[in-house]
Amino acid sequence: MRKFGERIPQSLFFIMALSALSALALITIFIFVEGVPLIAKVGFFNFIFGMKWAPTLGQYGIFPMIVGTVLVTLGAIILGVPVALCCSIFLAEFAPRKLSNLVRPAIQLLAGIPSVVFGFWGLIFIVPAIRNYLGGPGLSILAGSIILAIMILPTIISISEVSLLSLPPLLKEGAFALGATHWQTIRSVLVPAAKSGILASIILGIGRAVGETMAVIMVLGNAVALPSSILDPARTLTTNIGIEMGYASGDHQKALFATGIVLLVIIMILNSMAQYAIRRK
Amino acid sequence: MRIYKARCRITLRFSFIFCLIIFIFTSTLSTSCTRSSASVIIAGSTSVQPFAEVLAEEYMILHPGITIDVQGGGSAAGIMATQSGTTNIGMSSRVLAGNETTLWSVEIARDGLAIVINPDNPVNNLTLQQVRDIYSGKVTNWSGLGGNKAQIHVFTREDGSGTRSSFESLVMGKTEIMARAMVQDSNGAVRQLVGDDPYAIGFISLGLVDKTVKAVELDGVIPSREHVIDGSYNLSRPFLFLSLKEPTGLSKDFIDFTLSEKGKQILNDQGLITVGFNQ
Numbered sequence: 001m002r003k004f005g006e007r008i009p010q011s012l013f014f015i016m017a018l019s020a021l022s023a024l025a026l027i028t029i030f031i032f033v034e035g036v037p038l039i040a041k042v043g044f045f046n047f048i049f050g051m052k053w054a055p056t057l058g059q060y061g062i063f064p065m066i067v068g069t070v071l072v073t074l075g076a077i078i079l080g081v082p083v084a085l086c087c088s089i090f091l092a093e094f095a096p097r098k099l100s101n102l103v104r105p106a107i108q109l110l111a112g113i114p115s116v117v118f119g120f121w122g123l124i125f126i127v128p129a130i131r132n133y134l135g136g137p138g139l140s141i142l143a144g145s146i147i148l149a150i151m152i153l154p155t156i157i158s159i160s161e162v163s164l165l166s167l168p169p170l171l172k173e174g175a176f177a178l179g180a181t182h183w184q185t186i187r188s189v190l191v192p193a194a195k196s197g198i199l200a201s202i203i204l205g206i207g208r209a210v211g212e213t214m215a216v217i218m219v220l221g222n223a224v225a226l227p228s229s230i231l232d233p234a235r236t237l238t239t240n241i242g243i244e245m246g247y248a249s250g251d252h253q254k255a256l257f258a259t260g261i262v263l264l265v266i267i268m269i270l271n272s273m274a275q276y277a278i279r280r281k
Numbered sequence: 282m283r284i285y286k287a288r289c290r291i292t293l294r295f296s297f298i299f300c301l302i303i304f305i306f307t308s309t310l311s312t313s314c315t316r317s318s319a320s321v322i323i324a325g326s327t328s329v330q331p332f333a334e335v336l337a338e339e340y341m342i343l344h345p346g347i348t349i350d351v352q353g354g355g356s357a358a359g360i361m362a363t364q365s366g367t368t369n370i371g372m373s374s375r376v377l378a379g380n381e382t383t384l385w386s387v388e389i390a391r392d393g394l395a396i397v398i399n400p401d402n403p404v405n406n407l408t409l410q411q412v413r414d415i416y417s418g419k420v421t422n423w424s425g426l427g428g429n430k431a432q433i434h435v436f437t438r439e440d441g442s443g444t445r446s447s448f449e450s451l452v453m454g455k456t457e458i459m460a461r462a463m464v465q466d467s468n469g470a471v472r473q474l475v476g477d478d479p480y481a482i483g484f485i486s487l488g489l490v491d492k493t494v495k496a497v498e499l500d501g502v503i504p505s506r507e508h509v510i511d512g513s514y515n516l517s518r519p520f521l522f523l524s525l526k527e528p529t530g531l532s533k534d535f536i537d538f539t540l541s542e543k544g545k546q547i548l549n550d551q552g553l554i555t556v557g558f559n560q
Binding site: 052053054055056057064123127128131136137138139217218221222223224225233235242243244246247248249252 | 327353354355356357358361432434439440441442443446457459460461462463464465466470473474477478480481
């Protein structure tokens with residue numbers, strides 16, 4: 001009876017674990033089954049490096065969107081990573097307990113704000129500001145980057161903070177004993193020691209930025225053309241699916257799944273990079 | 282203490298199983314419920330959808346016990362679903378073409394397509410050719426059109442949208458909309474952005490034009506219900522109900538309701554243009 005009581009939850013948890021995995025497998029298989037035939041039909045190079053996206057005319061080139069994704073993400077990293085790193089170092093090293101107890105939940109809250117709210121806020125505040133002060137239509141790579149920079153803050157801050165806090169206290173004590181100041185200790189002992197965790201946090205942040213859809217649809221302008229400046233509109237891979245899925249059918253729909261394959265591969269590469277960075281410790 | 286823990290575990294287990302049973306019970310119940318009552322499925326154009334929903338609501342108030350299920354999907358999906366018989370009534374916001382014309386169809390109303398700009402823009406009138414040049418990228422500055430010296434910010438709808446395909450066939454003809462045009466996925470988003478941006482241009486349903494945007498005169502004709510009805514403003518598209526064959530039973534009854542004075546009244550109140558209805 002006792003053994004039985006042990007086994008039921010065990011197998012139950014095993015089934016639950018399997019169901020999570022099989023969901024992943026099902027989605028992946030489905031996306032590939034739907035998308036691969038179209039890539040084969042259009043041709044891999046024409047699909048990836050094609051400049052023209054006009055599904056109703058049978059043109060499926062996603063290169064401008066790949067460029068858009070890379071630029072928007074790069075912008076988010078440039079704007080967001082320095083802020084996030086300073087914040088995590090501040091929380092781990094400088095902040096008095098009371099303050100960090102206030103800041104930490106606030107950052108968690110930032111992670112909990114739905115992306116559509118970020119997008120709406122961006123559309124109402126950031127887009128007009130860019131249009132009025134910098135020119136252009138406002139809906140732009142810059143607007144997308146600013147929104148994404150804010151959205152990836154919690155990911156980067158919390159993971160790098162944890163990796164800084166989990167360093168053995170010996171490191172800090174040793175550095176102090178050698179006469180290093182607090183800032184010297186942080187700069188040349190703690191941050192290098194936590195490097196792998198910080199790197200992983202940045203890569204996960206990139207993954208979040210690449211995968212974000214709703215907020216970006218609202219502020220990016222979604223034009224399928226190579227942008228010539230950061231004030232130009234652009235379309236990312238995710239927004240391509242998000243904006244066109246409503247009416248897509250036939251090959252058009254398959255092309256959106258094919259876009260999903262490209263996204264999935266990018267995210268897979270980023271995640272394995274993050275795993276690698278963490279394990280390299 | 283140990284007994285208390287064990288009891289806790291048992292209650293936990295029971296509550297889990299209980300939840301599971303409730304879940305299964307309600308889900309089977311809800312599926313069987315929807316199957317049991319008489320229902321009509323309407324699917325297709327998202328431009329027609331909001332109007333069909335209002336019609337369906339009114340119809341269901343008059344005929345309790347009948348469910349009218351209105352779904353979106355777009356004109357193309359609506360036409361396909363009608364052809365394959367997965368929907369009782371299809372909705373289309375564009376003219377049928379090719380082998381689609383074999384379907385039974387009825388025009389429930391017309392909708393004008395308005396070219397909208399920001400109210401602060403001094404431009405009031407554009408020719409069809411000018412609109413075409415703006416959207417193909419030939420004209421990029423407002424200065425040549427009687428406006429301020431500023432870049433034109435062009436907004437369009439996404440590929441596959443019925444509003445876009447109507448715009449393409451009514452305005453663009455063989456020319457393509459340039460790739461640099463910014464894409465939004467609803468009439469509302471286009472209106473919002475054009476209302477915010479002094480140098481923007483877009484196209485939306487005439488019924489949705491409000492004070493936040495300015496509908497330009499096209500070749501000197503003011504876009505209005507009257508001009509759509511008398512044909513002088515020719516950017517208009519039909520809203521169609523489709524059926525695989527001549528509709529019968531509930532579908533016929535609902536379509537008859539739509540075409541009745543009451544139905545026309547509803548569509549008119551919602552901003553659409555119904556021919557033969559006197560306000």
